[in-house]
Amino acid sequence: MPRKKAPAQPSTNPERDRLTEARERTNNWKRWGPYLSERQWGTVREDYSEDGDAWRYFPHDHARSRTYRWGEDGLLGFTDRECRLCFSLALWNEQDPFLKERLFGVDGHEGNHGEDVKELYYYLESTPTHSYVKSLYKYPQAAFPYQDLVDETARRGLDDPEYELLDTGVFNENRYFDVFAEYAKGGANDILIKITVANRGPETAKLHVLPTLWFRNTWIWGCDHEGCSMKPNISQSAGDQLIANHETLGDFQFCAEEAPEFLFTENVTNSQLLYDSPSYTPHTKDAFHRHIVNGEHGAVAKDKGTKAAAHYQLEIPAGEERVIRLRLSSSEKAPKTPFGKGFEDIFKQRIAETDTFYDNITHGNLCPDEYKVLRQCYAGLLQSKQFYHYSVADWLDGDPDSPPPPEARKSGRNSDWRHLFNRDVISMPDKWEYPWFAAWDLAFHMIPFDKIDPDFAKQQLILFLREWYMHPNGQIPAYEWNFSDVNPPVHAWAVWRVYKMTGERGKRDFDFLAQCFHKLLINFTWWVNRKDPEGRNLFAGGFLGLDNIGAFDRSQTLPGGAQLVQADGTAWMAFYCATMLSMALELADHDPSYEGVASKFFEHFVAIGEAINTLGGTGLWNETDGFYYDMLHTGDGQGIPMAIRSLVGLLPLCAVEILHGDTINKITGFKKRMQWFIKHNNIFEQRASCLEFEGGENTDPMVLLGLTSRERLERVLRYVFDENEFLSPYGIRSLSKAHEETPFVLNYGGETHTVAYEPGESRSYLFGGNSNWRGPIWFPINFLLIEALEKYHHYYGDDFKVELPTGSGNWVNLDTAAKELSRRMANLFLPDKNGDRPVNGDHAEQYRDEHFREHVLFYEYFHGDTGRGCGASHQTGWTGLVAKILEDACQQKK
Structure with missing residues (x-):
């Protein structure tokens, strides 16, 4: 008799199982997610102007009436991975001049420090397959201060802080709605949606909520790469149900509880309004605004279209909340009772599974505040x-x-x-400020x-x-x-x-x-x-992401035929070289044909190290200051050190890699070539050698491949850990604080170029007003510096110590120094003894409120002295590195 199979045991980590199914393509769990942009207007891809001014060609005021060509945007939205069928919210507080369908902000021309979203919204939860997603939007009950934000921003100059929504007073007395959007997947094509609206104000308040479903317009352009030729359609099939038909996506059923009024229109441009030209149809993209706000009842279509909304009119007493439940399901597997007990059961199950997923990452090794930051950090990464x-x-x-x-x-x-x-x-870096x-x-x-x-x-x-x-x-x-x-x-x-x-x-x-x-x-x-146009292994890569950190735009041609040799450009190439060497050695361990490529990168790294340290005597190293600087080569043959102590001079520290003896010994061809190369090159005898060896000739050597010698590393690190230079309470500044009192000044080409320490927003329009590497703390370079310190410690051990802070008499090894930098960076987001998070800066008092204090924003960069968040408010992307920092802290606690 065949043995009976034991019953399948329930999984201990269902979200991991979903990831496996998605990878193996047995279940399409990632087909739907928060993939909807938060700003499609003002982008290059929507710009068809002659002058290339994307902001003015497609402004925010056009977005509600004008069809997008390349994507869609919305508020707290969800869509399939090809953005065919979109869902998001529209809101109206009966005070605003138009529906709140998307996030508002000042554009690149209007902002006193560049473009800036002027809203309050937070990513709260998400699993990797988006089986559960939760986010929050805070909507004022008074008229949204659109014009005030624009006018006051225009009055402010480069020396003034940005004018934010919290500064307008519109949230006084808590007169706002908290609008929570939650999504839970009952299956790969079964999306349960719960909208919870809480009145935080002292009085009863009214709110129109329009959960909106629409198709991205792919049919009007005549293009042939969208994979479909038929116009889709949304129509009403029952009192509380819509059917959405699409050629490639299939048929979907959209159910709205409590049978609200359904509105229909077409996702096409209102040409009459914008261009005084007859519209393709009277039922245009802005029909719901025209119908509800303007009272144009003929604006909406009767029973079908390519855009539809369920119209709820809520009246919510002070301190209470209302819940709207919706469900979007494949018609083939749509549930017969979409809002029965199973609806809430699925939400409870997905929330529990989300907790399990993240608990298995941290294993309980984070304190509650750290754990909350980690969860929101991952939510931001996933919802971006x-x-x-x-x-x-x-x-x-x-x-x-x-x-x-x-x-x-x-x-x-x-x-x-x-x-x-x-x-x-x-x-994406930030789905509003950088939706590309x-x-x-x-x-x-x-x-x-x-x-x-x-x-x-x-x-x-x-x-x-x-x-x-x-x-x-x-x-x-x-x-x-x-x-x-x-x-x-x-x-x-x-x-x-x-x-x-x-x-x-x-x-x-x-x-x-x-x-x-x-x-x-x-x-x-x-x-x-x-x-490297002259073949000297000294690189001039342009601005290299560091925007206005230099005296002038490094991407532009300099006057008088001058050339700028960049310490950071050269360091980045050494960094690239060392990484490729490590990769080549790993590949050579499986396939000997990679040995020659490994030798190429080894020798190329050495050549770059020689150039940055010794070319022309000292390369880009300034022996007097003990720092690396860019070098300006003028047309008359002079070399002018750009004596700015900035990240430019710290990046050479990041170009470091360790080759272990067991690895070298296995790759015999590489080992022989390396030994021959070292024997026949006298550069390794120089004080600035970029190679160091641990172990004798007959032992397995450990090789440190770095741009800086030990002596130079010690000298640079004195600046790094000096609180009057680079070391901030919250990480490493991008420019030394010493330049606050003694700015760098260069008179060249008939102009005076000045670089001064600016701890927060930029006072220069170079690369746009919100680009500032002249003092603030940025996560990416801090993270690379931490990694470099860990590598140096792995090689030098506890014998290499630094004074932290410089002048304090507190000497620590480099691993301890790396951990201290990590701690300082994590503290940006953690509440201090008063319960305030440094990131909240000028709005600390507002964030002490019970409905604010647990919500964290992950900004683009941070004030070099106070830690206040600056730049894009939702750039969880590279600021999301704090998750890795917290995870490493978990491992250390195990």
Whole structure:
């Protein structure tokens, strides 16, 4: 008799099971998610103007009435991974001049420090498959102060702080609604939605809530790459149900509890309003606004369209809340009772599974405040995924059924990127301020992503190396404003880190590493050919992501034929080289054909080290100051050190790698070549040697491959840990505080160039008003410095000590110093003894309120003295590195 199978045991981590099913493609758990952009207006891909001014061509005021070409945006939204069918909220407090359908902010022309979202919203929860998602929007009960925000911002100058929504007084007496949006998946194509509206004010207040479902307009342009030719449709099938039909997505049923009024229209432009030209149909994109706010009852369609909304009118007493339940399900598997007991059971189950998933990451080793920060950090990372669509060739040439773009476009922005075809879910820096990918940002995003969804991390890194992303010349696209701009070469580092973190040695994804390595070889060659024009191994890569940290725009041609040799550009290439060497050695352990490539990167690193340290005597090292500086080579042959103590001079510390003896001994061809090379090169005898060895000739050596000698490292670290220079209570500043009293001044080319310490917002319009590397704390470079300190400690051990802070008499090893930097950075988000989080800065009092105090924002950068959040308020991407910092703290507590 056959033995009976034992009953299947319930999984202890169902979310991990869903990730496995998604990877193995047995269940499409990632088909739906928070992939809807938060700002499609004001983007390059929607700009068809002659002058390339994206902000003015498609302003916020047009967004409610004008159809987008390449994507959609919405409030607390959800969509499928191709952004065909979208869901989000529209709100109206009976005071605003129009429905609140999307997030408002000042544009790049209006902001006194550049573009800035003027809203309060928070990402609270998400699993990697988005089986559970929760977010919060705070909506004022008084008229939203649109004009006040614009007018006051215009009055403020570069020396003034940004004027934020909390500064307007509109939240006084807690007169606002908390609007929570929760999503739980009953299946891969079964989305349960719960909208909870809480009245935080002292009086009863009214609110219109319009859960809105619509199709992205793919049918009007005449394009052939959207995968469908038929116009979709949404129609009412029963009192509380809609049916949404789409050629490739299939049929979906949308149910709304309590049978509200359904409104219908078409997702097409109101040409009559915007251009005084007859509209394609009287039922346009802005019909719900016209119907509810303006009272134009003929604006909405009768019973079908491509956009529909359930209209709820709520009257909520003070301190109470109301719940709206909705469900979007594939028609094939739609439940017969969408809002029965099973609805709440699924929510409870998914919430419990979310807790289990994150508990298994931390194992209870974080304190409650740290754990809450970690959860919200991951929620921000996961909810910053966005469907991003941009076919550059179609954008340049225009669509068959649309007016042609200006002729100048064919030779203008991104015209040499015709091959680029983006149509993917991508991790964004910030879905409002940066609703487009940034190549070097994304590399940092994948470090914390690796812990929660390693498959997504690897897929994203591979994506940017694919032939429809990477330029045929080997360049990785930077960002949509200028794909040809030069971002720091950190992609290889991210690949290598993700590879090592995804498994124990011997159990890692070798195919992933090899696939990326081959394309990175092409990219590395592009860097060498394009950014080292004189072949001296000194690089001039442009602004390299550090924006206005220098005296002038380093991407532009300098007057008088001058050239700028960059310490950071050279260090980035050494960093790239060392990472490629480590990858090549790992590959050579499986395949000896990689040994020669490993030797190439070893010798190239040494050549870069020689150049930055000894070329022309001392290279870019300033022996008097004990620091690395850029060098300005003038047209008359002079060399002027750009004596600015900034991250430019700290980046050489990050170019460090350790080669272990057991690795070297296994790669025999590489070992022989390395020994021969060292024997026949006298540069290793110099004081600035970039190689150090531990162990004798007959032992397994450990090799430190770094740009700085031990003596120079000690000298630079004195600046790093000096509280009057780089060391802040919350991490390492991007510019020494010493430049507050003694700015760097250069008179050159008939102009005076000045660089002074600016701890918060920028006082320079170089690279835009919100770009500032002249003092604030940025997570990416801090993270690389922490990693470098850990490597130096691994090599030097406890014998290498630094005074922390400088002058304190407190001497610690480099591992302790790294942990101290990590602690300071994490403290940005943790409540102090008074319960205040430094990140909240000027609004600390508001965040003491019970409905604010647990919510954390992960800003783009942080005030160099106070830790106040600056720049983009939701740039959880690279600031999400705090999750990795907290995870490492977990490991140390085990």
